[in-house]
Amino acid sequence: MNEADQDRQKEEQRVVQVISEINRQIDSLQEHVTEVSADIVGIRKHFWDDVTVNFEDASEAAETYASIKQQAEVLSERERVHRHAIHQLRTLRRLVQSPYFGRIDFREETESVAEPVYLGIASLLDKNEEQFLVYDWRAPISSLYYDYAPGPATYETPSGTVTGEITCKRQYVIRDGQLLHLFDTGVTIGDELLQEVLGKQADSQMKSIVATIQRDQNRIIRNDKSRLVIVSGAAGSGKTSAALQRIAYLLYRYRKTLRAEQIVLFSPNSLFNSYVSTVLPELGEENMQQTTFQEYAEHRLGAIFQLEHPLTQMEYVLTAMEEPGYPERIAGIRMKTSPRFMQVIDDYATALKESGILFRPLKFRDRTLISANRISDHFYSLDPSISIPNRMTLVGRWLLGELKKHERVERSKPWVEDELELLDKDAFAAVYQELRRKNQFREDTFNDFDREQELLAAKIVKKQFQPLRTWVRELQFIDSTATYRQLFTDSPLTMSIFGADERPSQWSEICAQTLARLDQNELTYEDTPPFLYLQEKLEGFQTNNIVRHVFIDEAQDYSPFQFALLQRLFPRAKMTVLGDWNQAIYAHAYESSSFEAVASLYEPEQTETFVLTKSYRSTEPIVTFTRQLVKDGDRIEPFRRIGRKPSVTAVQDREALAEQIAGRIAELKAEGHQAIAVITKTAQEAQEAYENLRDKLDIRMIGTRAISYETEVLIIPSYLAKGVEFDAVLLYDASAERYSRESERKLFYTACTRAMHELHLYSIGNVSPFLDSVSADSYDFLSS
Numbered sequence: 001m002n003e004a005d006q007d008r009q010k011e012e013q014r015v016v017q018v019i020s021e022i023n024r025q026i027d028s029l030q031e032h033v034t035e036v037s038a039d040i041v042g043i044r045k046h047f048w049d050d051v052t053v054n055f056e057d058a059s060e061a062a063e064t065y066a067s068i069k070q071q072a073e074v075l076s077e078r079e080r081v082h083r084h085a086i087h088q089l090r091t092l093r094r095l096v097q098s099p100y101f102g103r104i105d106f107r108e109e110t111e112s113v114a115e116p117v118y119l120g121i122a123s124l125l126d127k128n129e130e131q132f133l134v135y136d137w138r139a140p141i142s143s144l145y146y147d148y149a150p151g152p153a154t155y156e157t158p159s160g161t162v163t164g165e166i167t168c169k170r171q172y173v174i175r176d177g178q179l180l181h182l183f184d185t186g187v188t189i190g191d192e193l194l195q196e197v198l199g200k201q202a203d204s205q206m207k208s209i210v211a212t213i214q215r216d217q218n219r220i221i222r223n224d225k226s227r228l229v230i231v232s233g234a235a236g237s238g239k240t241s242a243a244l245q246r247i248a249y250l251l252y253r254y255r256k257t258l259r260a261e262q263i264v265l266f267s268p269n270s271l272f273n274s275y276v277s278t279v280l281p282e283l284g285e286e287n288m289q290q291t292t293f294q295e296y297a298e299h300r301l302g303a304i305f306q307l308e309h310p311l312t313q314m315e316y317v318l319t320a321m322e323e324p325g326y327p328e329r330i331a332g333i334r335m336k337t338s339p340r341f342m343q344v345i346d347d348y349a350t351a352l353k354e355s356g357i358l359f360r361p362l363k364f365r366d367r368t369l370i371s372a373n374r375i376s377d378h379f380y381s382l383d384p385s386i387s388i389p390n391r392m393t394l395v396g397r398w399l400l401g402e403l404k405k406h407e408r409v410e411r412s413k414p415w416v417e418d419e420l421e422l423l424d425k426d427a428f429a430a431v432y433q434e435l436r437r438k439n440q441f442r443e444d445t446f447n448d449f450d451r452e453q454e455l456l457a458a459k460i461v462k463k464q465f466q467p468l469r470t471w472v473r474e475l476q477f478i479d480s481t482a483t484y485r486q487l488f489t490d491s492p493l494t495m496s497i498f499g500a501d502e503r504p505s506q507w508s509e510i511c512a513q514t515l516a517r518l519d520q521n522e523l524t525y526e527d528t529p530p531f532l533y534l535q536e537k538l539e540g541f542q543t544n545n546i547v548r549h550v551f552i553d554e555a556q557d558y559s560p561f562q563f564a565l566l567q568r569l570f571p572r573a574k575m576t577v578l579g580d581w582n583q584a585i586y587a588h589a590y591e592s593s594s595f596e597a598v599a600s601l602y603e604p605e606q607t608e609t610f611v612l613t614k615s616y617r618s619t620e621p622i623v624t625f626t627r628q629l630v631k632d633g634d635r636i637e638p639f640r641r642i643g644r645k646p647s648v649t650a651v652q653d654r655e656a657l658a659e660q661i662a663g664r665i666a667e668l669k670a671e672g673h674q675a676i677a678v679i680t681k682t683a684q685e686a687q688e689a690y691e692n693l694r695d696k697l698d699i700r701m702i703g704t705r706a707i708s709y710e711t712e713v714l715i716i717p718s719y720l721a722k723g724v725e726f727d728a729v730l731l732y733d734a735s736a737e738r739y740s741r742e743s744e745r746k747l748f749y750t751a752c753t754r755a756m757h758e759l760h761l762y763s764i765g766n767v768s769p770f771l772d773s774v775s776a777d778s779y780d781f782l783s784s
C-alpha cells in the first residue's frame, strides 16, 4: 500500500471512530433527555404535592409563596436543561452525517510537532472531554483554515496573536457518514471542492458555505471591530452568503451575550426571506429576525396611509411610460430619493423650529376644546433652543393639564346629566361603595346624594376624555401630514428652503402629484422615507436598543433617507451593508455608485469597506458574457467553472418564442436541471408570458405577493428574482423594444446574473442594444 493509500485508510478509520463517538454521545444524551423529560412530567404532575398551601396569615402566605417559587424554579431549571440537551442532540445528529469538512495541521512557534485541527459545523469533544475531535468552524483557530496556505500563519485569540506554521491543509467530503473524497489544498479552499459545490443544482433554499468560505469572505465574516461594514461585491460573489455566515459567526463569538433576535436582516422582498431562511438552522443556529423596509414603514405608517409597495412603484416605472404625468413622477422619484432632498428636509426641520409646524385641534364631541392655533402658539412660545421633540413633550404635558381643566368644566354640561340618567343600578352601587370606602359619607343624606352625583359625573367625563388623553400622549396633535404637505405648496417658508433655481424643472407638476396622493391618504414609495424622516424630526426618533446587529442586503436600492432612518432606529447596533451598484434596479431613483450616504453616518475609523470581485454563482462563460454588459465589468473575475456559452435567439413572433422556450426547457429538464426560470422584465410581461407558455409547459407564475417558491419551472419578473438564483435562466424577451433605455441595463444585468449553469436569451425582433457591448464570441447567436 502506498503512502497516499495508507493516509486515506487512516482518514477513513478516523471518520469511523469519530462517528462512533458521536453515536455514543447521542445515545447517552438521548438517555439523559428521557430522564429529564420524565422529571419535568413528574414535577408538573405533582407540582402541588410538595407545596404547602396556607394563606391563613401573612407568614403562612409568605411560606406558601416561597414554596411555590422554589418548586417553579426546580421546574424551570429542568426545562432549561432539557432545551439545552435537545439543542445538543440536534447538533450531534447533524454532525453524524458529516462530522468535519477540513483539517489543518498547525505547529505553534513554541512547539515541535504540529497538531491536527479538524473543522466542522460544531465542536466535538472526545469521551473524556479533553481533546477536540472537531473544532467549530468559528473557533479562533479555525480561521487559519480560511486564511492561509501551508506555511507560516497566525491567528487571533481573545488573549493575543498565536504564530506558527501550517504543515498540511486538507478538505473532506463526508456524506451520510462516508468519506467520499479528500484533497490536499493550497491557498484558496480547494477549487475541487468549490467546483463540486458550485456544480450542483440550484435549490429553492440557499445553502451554507462554511466548507468553502474564501479568504476575502472570511474577513467580512469575522470582522468584529467596525461599527459599519460595507461590502460591495459583484453579482454572485457571495455577499448574502457572507452576511449569513457572519451572523452565525457572531452568534458563536458572542454566544454569552448575543441572541438571534438581536440581529435583524433587511432584505429586498419576502421571496428572498424565504430563500435564505434555512442557512442558519442548517448551521445549528436560530434564525435572525428578517424584515423589509416596507414592513417597517407599514408598521409605522400603515394606520394613517395607504402605502405604495416598492414593487408597485417599480412596475409603474417600467410600464407606464405612455401615461400622462410619467416624466414628472420619475423626476419626483429622483428628487425625493436624493441626498439633496434630505438636506431640504433637514433645513425645513431647522426652519420649523421658528415657525411652520402644523397642528391638529383637540376636539371633543365636535367641539374644539383647544384650537390648532393655540397649540401652535404654545409650542412657539417655548424656548426655541429646546429641540422640537422635547418641546412636543412639553406641549403634550400642557395639553393634558388643559384637558383636566376642560374635564372639570364638562362635568356640569347637560350631556353628562343625560348620561347619568342612563346609568344602571350597578354603577350607582359601585360609586356608593367607593364613597363608603373613602369614608366620605357623613350623616347628611342630602349631601351624600350630591357627592354621589358628582363622583358619577366625574367618572363619566373621565371615561369620555380617555381617548383624548391617549391622543395627546401619542402626539397626534402634530399634523405631520400637513407639515410634509406644506413642503409641496409654494408657501414662503418652503420657497426659502427650496432654492427656486434648485428645483427640478417639473416642480409644479411634482407638487400637484404629491398633494393629490396625500389628499387621498396615499403615500408613494418615494415619499415614504422622507415623510418618516420628517415625522421623526418632529416627534423624536423611535429607537430600538435591543438590536445589536443590522444587516442590509441589496443596499444599493436604499436611499440616503432609509440609511439615516435605520441608523437612528438602531442606535446601539453595528451595521453590515451589502450591495452591488450594477444591480441598482431602482434605476430611476437617485443614482449613486458608492455607499457614501451610509458611510457619512459613521466616523471613517469606525468603518471598513470590502470589495468582492470573484463571482461564484455562474459558470465562466456566463460571467464572461454578463460582465460585458456593465461598466467596469472587467473587474469581475469569473470562477473557473466550465459550462455552455449563453445563447441568444431571435424569433419572429410570440408563437415562435413559445416554441423555442418550450423546446429549450424540455432539453434542460432532460439534462437534469430543475430550477428553471423564465425571467420577464415586469409582472405585466410575466402575465403575458404565462398566457403564451401555459399550454406548452407545466409552468408556475411568481407574482409580487409570492412568499416562497419550489425548484420547478417558473415565470418571474426580473426585480423579484433579485438575490436568488436558478440552474437555468431564460430571458423571455431580450429585445430592443424591452431593453434599450440606460435605466433598464441594470435590470437586464440582474436578470442574466441569476443563472448558475445555463443562460438563454430570446428576442422578438431586434435584440437589445445592450448586447452591442458584448463580444460576439461570448455567446451563440441563433435565429429561427
Ligand SMILES: Nc1ncnc2c1ncn2[C@@H]1O[C@H](COP(=O)(O)OP(=O)(O)OP(=O)(O)O)[C@@H](O)[C@H]1O
Pocket (backbone or CB within 6 Å): 194, 197, 198, 207, 209, 212, 213, 214, 217, 233, 234, 235, 236, 237, 238, 239, 240, 241, 242, 580, 583, 616, 617, 722, 723, 724, 725, 753
Ligand atoms: N465560498 C463559497 N463557497 C461556495 N459557494 C459559494 C461561495 N461563495 C458564494 N457561493 C455561492 O455563490 C452563489 C452566489 O452567492 P450569493 O447569493 O451569496 O451572492 P451575492 O453576492 O449575494 O449575489 P447577488 O448580488 O447576485 O444576489 C450562491 O450559490 C452561493 O452559495
